[in-house]
Amino acid sequence: MEATQDSDRRQIINFLCGGELLEKKGLKTDQDGNFQLVNGWQKQLTDETTTTTSVSPRRQNGKLEYVYEAELFESHFDKFQTLEAIVRDKVLSAARVGLGEKQNAGIKIPRIEDRGVTLGEMRAFIKKAKKWCSEEGRSWETLTIAEISKTFVKQLIAGKDTSLAELWSSGPRKPQIVIDQTWASPMSELAAALEWFAEASRLQDKAVLYFSPLCINVCDQEEDNPDWARTIRSLIQNSEGLLSVLPDTEAQIVRSARLEQLHLCFHAGKKIYLGCSGGVLACTSPFQDGIWEFGHFEPQLAQTLVMSSWSGARCARSEKQRKDGLHDRVDQLILQSRGGYDGFEARLMRVAGGPVLRDAALLGGPEAVKRIYSVAGRQGFLINSAVLKGSLGETAVHIAAASGNLLALRALLDCRADPNAEDHIRETPMHYAAMTGMLGSIQLLLKYGAEPMAESAFAEDALFVAQQNPAAFLGTHTRKATALLRAWGVATEDAKTYETSLTIRTASTEELIANNNTDSNKCDDDQINLEL
Structure with a gap:
């Protein structure tokens, strides 16, 4: 077992032997029990004596072992043997599973909503796509998702009548997050947004995602996915939520497909996240640390999203729109929902208006005031x-x-x-x-x-x-x-002092009046008695 710093190594070994109670043993601490740090970060050993005999154990880096650590290894021998066995078994098990999945991959998965890809697979794909761009002399920063699908993805499929998700998977995988992409946007922007989202959500490589270019047969999209309306409903219903990566123009943002997916998420109580190359925005449920924005979500994108008239949303490709009636279907879906388009736009404003307000507050001026109102x-x-x-x-x-x-x-x-x-x-x-x-x-x-x-x-x-x-x-x-x-603080204290003094004086006056009234009553009674 090794670590960059010997002090960190000792702390780890202490913890493995006795938990938090022994964690600081053998390390310099102050009278309050806190570590004495050098340069503000480096812990110090109390004893640096090393073993000296010829048969003394050596560390993995070849150095002589410290006497302190050697005694711990000897007294807790069984515990370290058990830990070593557990780690070895987990590594071997993971290796066998990975080998088995690779051997069994390539089966046909009929339902598109079962064709998830892992975050690790997406990262590997993006890395290979970036390398391919360099070899082909193309710009990674401007190459669109549609171009990647028509060229690089088809090259990976190599004429097979299948999707990459099916080639990589040994069976159905339900996506946790559905990625809503714009085909005409650069792949580099989606890759950046995905990394922001993965870090904000603390996703592991095994997290399962849905990304159309990898999950549908790009060689025959219409045959592979004849009923997109049913597919997207099923995807949203069976996932945790949606990551919508926004392009940089209003015409591409305000699309019927995005409108439908956001609407379905709102009414199914699913999580909604918005992404761009600079950061991500949580709209309905916060990220892991309770934050709602990670990185910097572009205010102009948020403004386009929440200020646009969604009744004018159109399909990305007019030919497909006429064929499957996407626009008309989504239009009817919204009109028949509670609040119609006004309700949808107000809903969107409530969850995505933060960057717009904060940007207006930063810019200032009459236009910013209008935007705030x-x-x-x-x-x-x-x-x-x-x-x-x-x-x-x-x-x-x-x-x-x-x-x-x-x-x-x-x-x-x-x-x-x-x-x-x-x-x-x-x-x-x-x-x-x-x-x-x-x-x-x-x-x-x-x-x-x-x-x-x-x-x-x-x-x-x-x-x-x-x-x-x-x-x-x-x-x-x-x-x-x-x-x-400082003046406000003094004035506040003076006001409190005056108020306290006034309260005391008022109480004293009321007491005096009460006493006088009592004495007056007694006098009247005496007078009455005398008169009688």
Whole structure:
């Protein structure tokens, strides 16, 4: 067993022998039990004595073993033998399974919805396609999915009446995620989006996907898939969700096929993800770490998606449209659904409007304000929904406050956006404004009820951030912001003191009045008695 650092190796061996209780044994720690680090990252050994006899065990790198480790290996011999056997069995089992699948691959799978391909197979395909492009003198950055299918995929099939998924698989495989691609888009963009999605979702190579160029017989698509309407319904219904990789033009984004797939996902409660070459967006369910955006999803693509009129969606190929009536079928599907096209567009805005709002907050100006009101004014739009947050948990209010775009900030706050929204480390828009020294943003946030004393996950309030001025190297000045926040804090404390004093005085006055009333009543009674 080896590791880059001997200290890491010792920590791992400790853990294997006794779990967390022994993990730090033999390593230098401070009085609080934390590792003493060199250069901020490297742990240190407490004992570096090595074995010295001629028969002493040596490590895999040829060095003499440390006495500490040698004693652990000897005292926990059975445990390490068991671990070695488990690892060996798993490796041999995986090798046998891989060999068996390779030997049995190439069977016919009638139903397209059973022809999944693994993420590992897609990665291998993309790598080979990229190499083929280089050998053919073609540009990988511009070569479209349609061109790849007509040339490279057909070359791999080599005249066989089958799909690549069938050639690679030893049996039916149900896709977990359906990939919605645009045939006229570059393959490189889909490959980039797929990697963003795989990392955000922490997919393993064995995850099963549906990707049309690999799952249908590209030599005879119409014969292989005569009923696409049934196929896509079955794919969506039996998968976890959809990854729709968006092209860069409105004409290619607003397509009947994409409309149908998004509609089916909405009504089946399936997950929807949007992808581009720069990042991915989760629309209905967050990624593994609870985030809704990974990388940077292009705002212009989101704006086209949510601002377009989907009643004008058309089929990619007019000939096929006339043949199978795709446009008419999808048109009727939407019109007969709850809310029709207006309902679909509002639904899409609710889950994909985040990049549009955040981009408007960044740009500022009258046009940005119009866009904010247009988005926030949609039926059922929840401006404080978590789905609208960026990759760091930031909202449009955070961005407008940091940028000092007061028109956009006021518009967001007028639309009831939360002035105290928290990002992934619980920093509020006030923290962002303090960091960039945006005095106007601080004043506006205070006017709309922002709490300047709110602390982040690092126990820092906005005043502390302004005093530290972490963006000073960018030429940021926070002196005025610091003065305002300090004055606001003093005024708040004075107000609390005055309020407390007023409460005490009021209570004292009420008590005095009550006592006087009691004494007066006694006097009256005495007087009455005397008179009697």
